[in-house]
Structure formats: C-alpha cells, structure tokens
Amino acid sequence: MNLCVLGAGYVGLTSAVCMAEIGNNVTCVDTVQEKIDNLNKGVMPVFEAGIGEMCRRNMDAGRLAFSTSIEEGVRGSDVVFIAVGTPPAPNGDVDMSQVDAAVDTIVRAINADKIVVNKSTVPVGTQAAMQKRFDAESSYRVEVVSCPEFLQEGTAVKNMMHPDRVVIGSDSGHATEVVSELFKPFGGEQVIVDPQSSELIKYASNAFLATKISYINEIANLCERVGANVEHVAYGMGLDPRIGKQFLRAGIGFGGACFPKDTQGLVSIARQNGCDMKIVQGAIDINTAQQMRCYEKLRDVYPDLRGKTIAVLGLTFKPGTDDVRLAPSIRNVKALLQDGASVRAYDPVGVGNFKREVQGDITYCDSPEQACENADAALLLTEWPQVRSMDLAGAVGAMREKVLVDGRNVFALEDTVLKGVRYYSIGR
Numbered sequence: 001m002n003l004c005v006l007g008a009g010y011v012g013l014t015s016a017v018c019m020a021e022i023g024n025n026v027t028c029v030d031t032v033q034e035k036i037d038n039l040n041k042g043v044m045p046v047f048e049a050g051i052g053e054m055c056r057r058n059m060d061a062g063r064l065a066f067s068t069s070i071e072e073g074v075r076g077s078d079v080v081f082i083a084v085g086t087p088p089a090p091n092g093d094v095d096m097s098q099v100d101a102a103v104d105t106i107v108r109a110i111n112a113d114k115i116v117v118n119k120s121t122v123p124v125g126t127q128a129a130m131q132k133r134f135d136a137e138s139s140y141r142v143e144v145v146s147c148p149e150f151l152q153e154g155t156a157v158k159n160m161m162h163p164d165r166v167v168i169g170s171d172s173g174h175a176t177e178v179v180s181e182l183f184k185p186f187g188g189e190q191v192i193v194d195p196q197s198s199e200l201i202k203y204a205s206n207a208f209l210a211t212k213i214s215y216i217n218e219i220a221n222l223c224e225r226v227g228a229n230v231e232h233v234a235y236g237m238g239l240d241p242r243i244g245k246q247f248l249r250a251g252i253g254f255g256g257a258c259f260p261k262d263t264q265g266l267v268s269i270a271r272q273n274g275c276d277m278k279i280v281q282g283a284i285d286i287n288t289a290q291q292m293r294c295y296e297k298l299r300d301v302y303p304d305l306r307g308k309t310i311a312v313l314g315l316t317f318k319p320g321t322d323d324v325r326l327a328p329s330i331r332n333v334k335a336l337l338q339d340g341a342s343v344r345a346y347d348p349v350g351v352g353n354f355k356r357e358v359q360g361d362i363t364y365c366d367s368p369e370q371a372c373e374n375a376d377a378a379l380l381l382t383e384w385p386q387v388r389s390m391d392l393a394g395a396v397g398a399m400r401e402k403v404l405v406d407g408r409n410v411f412a413l414e415d416t417v418l419k420g421v422r423y424y425s426i427g428r
C-alpha cells in the first residue's frame, strides 16, 4: 500500500521503516528540515539499534522516502499515520497542538478518500473528535482509526517487527479490515475494540508498568530499613506468574518520554472526567522522590559537597538510547552542581542531548574509568553495558575517596572489589 507517516520521531520513524520493510511504499514527513535532510543522507535523528541499516535498505529499494511536504505525502497515500509528539502541557494536560496541526494539514491536502491511523498517545475521545472534524471539514470520506504503539526505546524495531499485540480501535468495519491487513505481516494478537478502549489501553498499560516500578521501589526503601534485599524479594514475587518477573527492577525510578508523561496524562484525563486516580498519582509521587535517592545517599556521606568531585556514570534514562528526557541524571547533576560539586560525567551516546539540558562545571569523559579518576564519589545512574563491564578495581583505585552509589544495583554485593569501598545501592 501507499502510506504516509507524519512525524519522524521514535514512533514515526520506526513505523515508517518497518512498514517499508514489509513491502509498503512509505513517505515519512517531518516539518523539521534538518531532520529530513539528515535522513535523506542516511543520518538517523535518534540512536536506536538496527534502524539505520533497515532505513537505508528500504530507501535503496525505493520503498521509503523522506520529505517536509505534508501535502505531497498525504496526496500520494491511501493511509496516513499520525505519529507526532504529544508532550505534557505545563498544567499536566496533554499538549495536542501537533496532532491538531496534523489534522489541519490533512484536511487542506486531502485529494481522495483515506484512512487516518493515529499512533500518537492521545487522550480518550481523540479519535471521535478527529472523526467529527473530518466529517465536518472534508469533502472526502476519512475514517479515523486509533492504533497505539507499544515500542520501547532501544528495542523499537524489534518491538514493531514482532509485537505482543496490535490494538485497533475503530467504528468502521472497512477501516478495521484495511489496518488489520496492514499489520498482519508483523504477527501478534490483534485486539479489535472501540476507539475509546484502544486509546485507554495505551495509558492503562504504561501507567500499570510505571506503578509496578514505583511499587518495587517503595518495597526497596522498606528493605533498606528492615535489612532485606529487594532483589531476593523481587525474585520471590516474580515467580508467581500472576505477578511476573518483568519491571520489578528497583532503582532510581523511571524516566523517558513515556512513563512520566503518560502517568501524568492519565491522572489529568481522569480528573477531567471526575475520577481521582490515587494509585497512579502515588506512583508518580514515589518516582519523583526515588529519582533523587542517589543524591540523597551521597548527601548522607558528604553533608557539604562544596569542592567535591563526583563521577556520574550514565546520563540517559535507560541503556540503549541517547534519550535523556526526564532522566534521573538531570535532577541529580543539577543538585550536585547547585551544592558546589564538580561533575565528571560518562555516557556512551547521551552527552550531546544532556549538554542541552544541563550546563555547569561538568567534564565529559570517554570511559567510566576516566570519569572516576580523582573523584570523591561516583554515582551510577544508567546500567550501560560499558558501566557493567568497567574495570571496577582500576576505577575505584583511581578515586580520591572510595564512595560508590549504585542507583541500578549493577554490582553484586559479594564482589570482592567492593571490600574497602563505601558502597550503597538501592534496597539491598
């Protein structure tokens, strides 16, 4: 089929590339000229495993093109995907301006009947509102389908090519059939529901996972008080298939562009509908506090950080991505700088993005070992493989004071190198 994808962020780019990979002709459109110029040169806007190679292969095969012309993209396609950003507004509501702008342009550009598939994470009722607009403003028949995405940064291509489920929310039998056929080659169970349920499945899934993380983090904090080990607790809990092993890793909380935004978004959607989401609000509050656990533990060691040099190992919100949006590193490093400490930071791919968020007395280093040189303490914030496999003995040996705060429980408590190190982790 001929497809157009509006938005070349994580969701849009991955959708465009994977849809081309299974044989569709795809035009991916973004309004940022520099992004499109780079994509046309084969330079990816995000660090994501496997996407560059798959993108080039499909461009070479003539199935994938990038453009800044929404009109061109829309006119040449049967199905238009909306995959633009829905960031949080300052009051916690969902900022829908990019989605609204996409609808405006489709209305202006449309030249035949089309199906519009919404991949952006949007408040419940958006499909209905969009359908109403197209019905009123377009002389062609437009059928709007909600089809939320469930990709994780770092494994986005894998998630899209082999989904657990494909959720399709539509009132139209014809549009459901077309979208269902489009996604069939990827496999996964297709969940065909009404649009409101589809839109809510996305928020409810993310908020549930985020709550699971906050739950284990709250248990971790209790473990520290009672002398238990959260890893043992999580292991024992996770063997119950009703609980499951995943997303029970205690640490310094969740970050990124999805969980913080979608938990807040769900609370705000609920509030607008007269519901008070106490559990999700609790998960948000726990996470806000948990993100600062490393800094707090360090402050217990050094009540005065003036003149101290602190190594920060890992800046991105998780490994496998260059994304630092709402990463715990931002708040921790800002607090260190504010207290008068100098920072020696290491991250394999996140430095460029981090520099745009935080400025100050920060030296960027090429390896975790180098970051630890002459440091008074090290904070481990992201469990990158390079950090996991670092020469711990060498790094600790080169530190001025041997204080290591491990926010991701990377090192085993019984590691002999940690003898003689003041080592603090989460819930152990």
Ligand code: UGA
Residues within 6 Å of the ligand: 149, 150, 151, 152, 153, 154, 206, 209, 213, 246, 247, 248, 249, 250, 251, 252, 253, 254, 255, 256, 257, 258, 259, 262, 317, 318
């Ligand atoms: C998340 C969801 O996992 C995807 O299913 C969803 O499609 C996506 O949001 C989205 O809405 O677009 P993502 O934000 O890429 O994906 O990252 P996750 O792997 O879910 O991790 C989120 C955060 O939770 C990270 O900061 C990670 O360090 C933290 N986490 C995860 C924990 O602290 N403990 C865990 O056990 C798991």
